[in-house]
Amino acid sequence: MRRLSSSVCSPSSHRLNPVTSMATGSNSLIWFRKGLRVHDNPALEHASKASSGSMYPVFVIDPRYMEPDPSAFSPGSSRAGVNRIRFLLESLKDLDSGLKKLGSRLLVLRGEPGEVLVRCLREWKVKRLCFEYDTDPYYQALDFKVKEYASSVGVEVFSPVSHTLFNPTDIIQKNGGKAPLSYQSFLKIAGEPSCAESELVMSYSSLPPVGDVGSIGVSEVPKLEELGYREDEQDEWTPFRGGESEALKRLNNSISDKAWVANFEKPKGDPSAFLKPATTVLSPYLKDVKKHTSPPVSLLGQLLWREFFYTTAFGTRNFDKMKGNPICKQIPWKEDHDMLAAWRDGKTGYPWIDAIMVQLLKWGWMHHLTRHSVACFLTRGDLFIHWEQGRDVFERLLIDSDWAINNGNWMWLSCSSFFYQALPTPYVSIVSLLMLHILRRCFSGGGFQYNRIYSPVSFGKKYDPEGKYIRHFLPVLKDMPKQYIYEPWTAPLSVQTKAKCIVGKDYPKPMVMHDAASKECKRKMGEAYALNKKMNGNIGDDDLKDLRRKLETDEESNIRNQRPKLN
């Protein structure tokens, strides 16, 4: 197998590579977090080289993510819906059986990961600590503490970059200390994504034995119930199973379907095709399993977008907030908990939007264009609610939720950040004419402008005029005739009665009228953009408050002026 690689992701560029002592007989610890895989795992490979010692494979169940929260809006913890937790447990189970086949096993511990790790290092006399480098702020802070302790007691730390193909630190350094703000400039700086020959570590004949665990409490991978969740908490579960084996199966299926690969064009996938999804549905697994074959350019392009978001996220202060985020437009979003809850719970009265939100709730996954649709609706398109609040809902419910990509996309979709583009000449020079043709088609078209708003009615209708997708996720509308299914409030009462779905009783009335709401949103975005320009990005809380007040006053008077005169 050939491996996607580049000059900056070869093993020599792994950050923190202090291979100091190769003392035999010393114990090593491999700390699993995101990369829950046996193959293509440099941290595991390094840990296993402790030839005559023991290797402790560890996963720490972090209460911050896993503690059940009965007050959350759906089953799960405060930060993760139950689908995500289940997906993680399935991935751990698969990892455990992969390790067991090689004479090892996964040791599952619970508690604050930093404290747990320190206890393990001490108790098991670990000389070498290995874990995948992670750019998320939570892990940056956690890993800093762990590394500090390790170096104070002389434990060797090996923390390779293997979650991304490129090393974000290298790219930011090459760009003069700042993250590139456009995809094209990212490509320019990152260099050629070459498909270098480099053998994968696909199989070990065996792994070092697990040593005595002493007084440390370790367990097998727990069941959902053992973490305090109930199997019957949800009536429909995600059809996607977690784990490296499943991911490799999907990868092989996708790649071996030649016709599918040849025709792959990301923007053209049918977002309403839910029985056979139009994308690879690899993203939840890509969190854990990196791609290693040489993909077609269109797929490669998708992977590079991931790299781009990771780099930008790592190089930007307060990337997950509007305030204090240098690349984020300051916009006076509306504070409205009821509207947010209606959107979140699939009760907006727009079947297309609601079906998508129900799919998210039940499956923890939906097509990326449908993500665009609901994100646009919540923010700049209709409700004018803060992207951070939508981001939180996605982060909790998506089984493929990813800190960098989720925040980046929400800023993008809400038109809070522009990632300006340049000509792709340096990149184009390295690809064949055929690839160039595909690239041109993939990369043509406009970027996000706040006047380009997804319609909650026509966007879905274009792909699914029968409304099959809506009927599946919103059974209450399953007998609504197709000419009304995207706008059931327009159906005559007799039709609603016959379909056993009275709008306002069985299914909600639309919470806003899209034409008026989107027009209002455009106006607000225009004013907010103008203020951002005028202030050159230096907008304080007071400026934002003033603008919010002005926008609301204008909105009221607009509504008043639209009212028919009484005399």
Added chain:
DNA sequence: CCAGAGTTGTGCCT
């Protein structure tokens, strides 16, 4: 200053 470009808009025409 203007023209051109930007990963994935809508509506209407043929």
Added chain:
DNA sequence: AGGCACAACTCTGG
């Protein structure tokens, strides 16, 4: 299905 008008932003490059 493909072309075009619509409305319209902000940057780059000349």
